[in-house]
Amino acid sequence: MSDTIGVGLIGTGYMGKCHALAWTSVKAVFGDGPRPRLRHLAEASTDLAERRAGEFGFERASGDWRQLIDDPQVDVVSITTPNAFHAEMAVAALEAGKHVWCEKPMAVHLADAERMEAAARRSGRVAILGYNYIQSPMVRQIEELIGQGAIGTVNHVRIEMDEDFMADPEAQFYWKSEASSGYGALDDFAVHPLSLIRVLIGELTRVFAQQAKPYDSRPTQGGGRRAVETFDIANVLFEVGDVSGILAVNRSAWGRKGRIALQIFGSAGSILYDQERMNELQIYRASGAAAGQGFTTVLAGPLHKPYDRFIPAPGHGLGFNDLKIIECHELLRAIRGEPARVIDFSAGLGIERIVHAMARSHRDERWVRP
Amino acid sequence: MSDTIGVGLIGTGYMGKCHALAWTSVKAVFGDGPRPRLRHLAEASTDLAERRAGEFGFERASGDWRQLIDDPQVDVVSITTPNAFHAEMAVAALEAGKHVWCEKPMAVHLADAERMEAAARRSGRVAILGYNYIQSPMVRQIEELIGQGAIGTVNHVRIEMDEDFMADPEAQFYWKSEASSGYGALDDFAVHPLSLIRVLIGELTRVFAQQAKPYDSRPTQGGGRRAVETFDIANVLFEVGDVSGILAVNRSAWGRKGRIALQIFGSAGSILYDQERMNELQIYRASGAAAGQGFTTVLAGPLHKPYDRFIPAPGHGLGFNDLKIIECHELLRAIRGEPARVIDFSAGLGIERIVHAMARSHRDERWVRP
């Protein structure tokens, strides 16, 4: 492998900027691997592409993403456009021999996700999804603790994901309330907890889901109201073999901003985590003097890899954007053929299938095996 | 009404002592109503009854509870014996014209609960159940906040109740793992959250339940193992009209000691509460300057009735036993014909019916309307 790797970026919104920052910093943070060269940036218009290329430090800018795909200087493509474009872009990039780093979720329709997964398989290239929460040093620590048997055999899990960007009933109707955008909280949100369950617990074997609409209608620009077609709330009972669990997601939960709260119960202890305090985990161990037992709050530090690559002192705190840098590093490891902590298109398709199984369960009011 | 009221107490375990303390303190705390006179205490043996009567300050002691029921000095009977005895004792007390304060749950079998409710109705006496958590000043405050519209229209609720007294897989098999004791966490635990849902949200209209066993078997005294027959975990999706909700109970949850965690989401805010920190509630209001919004932690104080009857200064904290004193005072109000905050036998029967409906839902794997 050469000393550098050529990067292309399609889309420069929230996640596009995250990817740009990750590509820029990954080498300085980790010190290993090729140096990313920011070769080509594509946006909806040439103007916007050029402006962003200036800000982010890309060498070329295009108003047409296909030019980026055709650029021989580009080795890996970050796709951060709206979900509806993922399939077309990812398939094209893979067919052009590029590696792909695509934001989640894969696609609105299962058929598109399947197409993406097939293209990845055929291409022999690395294709991963932006499930960044699995990269949190504290989540990695939880995985290690479970693996070490620190809480014995896991028997019950609860996971909640809540934000409040849909909580205002008088906020205007927009595309997230349209059926064409998907089911609602189930695909918009639940995929993140599902990536964590996959990494920490295992494959779901059975689900029972209920979706709910906190608000029947929302105001429209014209002054009228339009019926809401998606579900801002989804509640799911699930099983991972013998492990029972609950998944609850709500994008209308006033006061919650980035909550992903995990409760994992085992035969010898419990673990708690909340993404809103991503630099902490809590562990209860049913051992030692009984009068001294309680939940121990562990602050992230250099012992919780790869926190040490960012900061050598404990308790200083990583941020959300740092998760994306870690994810980028894992992608580079995968590209180099090293074992990597990623949700690739195959695993991602598994998550998509679960989401659709949950929607079927809701519709049919019965347990469904994904 | 005379200046005093004659009290009988059957059972002197955990709850028996709580009742005794409540009867002893209620007049000094609240200053109103009749003075309770501790007339008669019954226990399984005369010896034990006499010892406890000495400690608790009762005038008479009997080894046979029927003597207590026959005692004309007794106006109200506290029943704090194991659940299996509730029905017989409560019915006898009511038929003898006594008021009854019976610990929860009503009875293992629905038929017994129905018998108790019928006896109460016939008697014209006051008959209430020991659902003390509804008496917490913070729970009362939550009710007021919801009533005032502080969080708008409630649309989603999550409630968890967890303890860890069944969490040790190597703890010996005992009666709580026997099918004769009931379903498990569902009737042992879920009744408390159900009392809170009833008071704060309303009547359940639909439930879907799943029960789970974290441990298949437990060791027996003889050195063998015995299959566990009850479910230490129960997870329930529910609806109260348009409000969706989740109820999760787990008596094998390492690290949880007395957790009853409420999350109530509305169209204008949210409320959080955890019984392990019973002197606090958290409220988020979607109003005021956006940059200053967040969950406000309110500490219990004299403005949260009836905290003021215990302590005139805020932030000093009530304890669990104080809830029982408040409950006792509400019982006395009911006896005087005043409006009272109680779960009477009729409401309690409603809770029992929901528990049995949940068990049916689990068995049949379908939504059930209680």
Add this chain to the structure above:
Amino acid sequence: MSDTIGVGLIGTGYMGKCHALAWTSVKAVFGDGPRPRLRHLAEASTDLAERRAGEFGFERASGDWRQLIDDPQVDVVSITTPNAFHAEMAVAALEAGKHVWCEKPMAVHLADAERMEAAARRSGRVAILGYNYIQSPMVRQIEELIGQGAIGTVNHVRIEMDEDFMADPEAQFYWKSEASSGYGALDDFAVHPLSLIRVLIGELTRVFAQQAKPYDSRPTQGGGRRAVETFDIANVLFEVGDVSGILAVNRSAWGRKGRIALQIFGSAGSILYDQERMNELQIYRASGAAAGQGFTTVLAGPLHKPYDRFIPAPGHGLGFNDLKIIECHELLRAIRGEPARVIDFSAGLGIERIVHAMARSHRDERWVRP
């Protein structure tokens, strides 16, 4: 000792009610010792005395406290009147051969405290002060942990006590802002932390104090303003031998309701405690796997004596009034000649001397040895 002990109560405000509840409940909670008989209650007027006697269950009521002192049925006297009356009443009670349970602080003037201590010494009776926070099961647990060496050798302590009843600058001038009431936060508040330092760490050897007035004047009824004469804030550097420490008290601290926050640092760990969450303590131990170290939050339970006398289940929570019941029980132990956890008049005088030494330090701007 007979089976009962005769109780007299002078004063029926906040603390008077606490004492009454403690006397009423102590036998039922602990099961041992004599049964308190509520013999005689004294208040400022006969009317009030009679009303309170009815509520609290006392047999006799007087508008003159000297009648209570003369009552041969009274063995022990609870003194809960304003501080200015403590000395006269306590001395009279002791000289009449009664045991005394007097609320803190002992007296406004050191000479009065000395007189009380001398009377107690002469009388051979038990005379204790109402320093209830040392009775908290979690504080007792901290003492045990330190004694066991759980955090090694203590080398640094921080203690804060804050409330906000003087925080409103527009609240009317009242006696707490008059110099005749004492120094301000120093004697009003600091005595509580000092009782904790005494029990947990040891005798103060050196102090440097600064007092401050957050508000220079306060409004008066007439519409004018009056200069504030006391200090609502006091900050103290101190030493207990080689242990350095900080004491900070503030009765104008908006948002603090009953905060007494302890931070104790040792060579092998640390302990944290806050009275606003009196059923929790936090301990950090510098041992075990480094990646798992953190503060462990321990919830009060039956293993933390004497929590078990109140509730057999952990995590259910004691309240402030329960501390007074424990204190009452310790008093009864002292009266029976058993080792007891109390601040007697001799120890209390030591606390008073420290307060006055702090005030001298402030005045002279130098370190003072109490």
Add this chain to the structure above:
Amino acid sequence: MSDTIGVGLIGTGYMGKCHALAWTSVKAVFGDGPRPRLRHLAEASTDLAERRAGEFGFERASGDWRQLIDDPQVDVVSITTPNAFHAEMAVAALEAGKHVWCEKPMAVHLADAERMEAAARRSGRVAILGYNYIQSPMVRQIEELIGQGAIGTVNHVRIEMDEDFMADPEAQFYWKSEASSGYGALDDFAVHPLSLIRVLIGELTRVFAQQAKPYDSRPTQGGGRRAVETFDIANVLFEVGDVSGILAVNRSAWGRKGRIALQIFGSAGSILYDQERMNELQIYRASGAAAGQGFTTVLAGPLHKPYDRFIPAPGHGLGFNDLKIIECHELLRAIRGEPARVIDFSAGLGIERIVHAMARSHRDERWVRP
């Protein structure tokens, strides 16, 4: 100003890497200002310099920092070497016409700090210190809240800074325990809180300090022990005009990893902050319905500038390294002549003077005016 700015970096330890990351990301994050070009990196040896230049993406590498100072491509120099080198390097850089971004503290000796400040003044260049905590969006928010009068007039402040890297008494003696390194916690730590007090409250007018050694000696490599010469603990009473305050710093505080805890009390409310949870602040406002008052926990979000430049969604969290990116952006603003939030060499010298005044206060046991 040209489109780019040439960056030199001296030192590549903890802070050196932070600076490198900041220079790399600042343009992509903020979108404005010149693009930093990483021109020249200097380390103690050419080998190390070249390795780090490769990792961090610098164009040139030198084993002699003077070559970097002489490099005409370099416009601004980051100095992140041990404190003893700051003065010589900063003065040389300023005299060569470079802007300087120097890590804190300025220098061990006051004379060196004065020399640095004079050189900055003479040069007309921008010279700032790495007091990154003032850059936290939540700290900025606190400043705004105070400025808006959200808590009325500030009257009392407490600030604590604690870590535990010196907490192990059996850790080997190293240079931080030598007198040549400075006073100990006072200059190693206290400068950070002092930067916060300066920004949030104002200039200290009077200090009284006490320093303490938790451990008298530490083991040496040879197997013996050596007397500790510095103070790991420092406690300071202070005044900012009428505002009283406490500063407590402890680098031997087991369990504390990056705690900088602020308590700010005003006439209409209070604000709390802890750097270990840098994405939260707490505010209490003495307004609105009294029954609903409490501390509101605000999660950082786009409304708290410049969080929005990093992440458009609230509650996702910035990390420690992001503070350095913000600091870098403020430096660039200063270089462009725009108003900037920085501690320049003049303000930094003020902080150094306070530290030395505190040491004098400790020595002389008296209040000192800096």
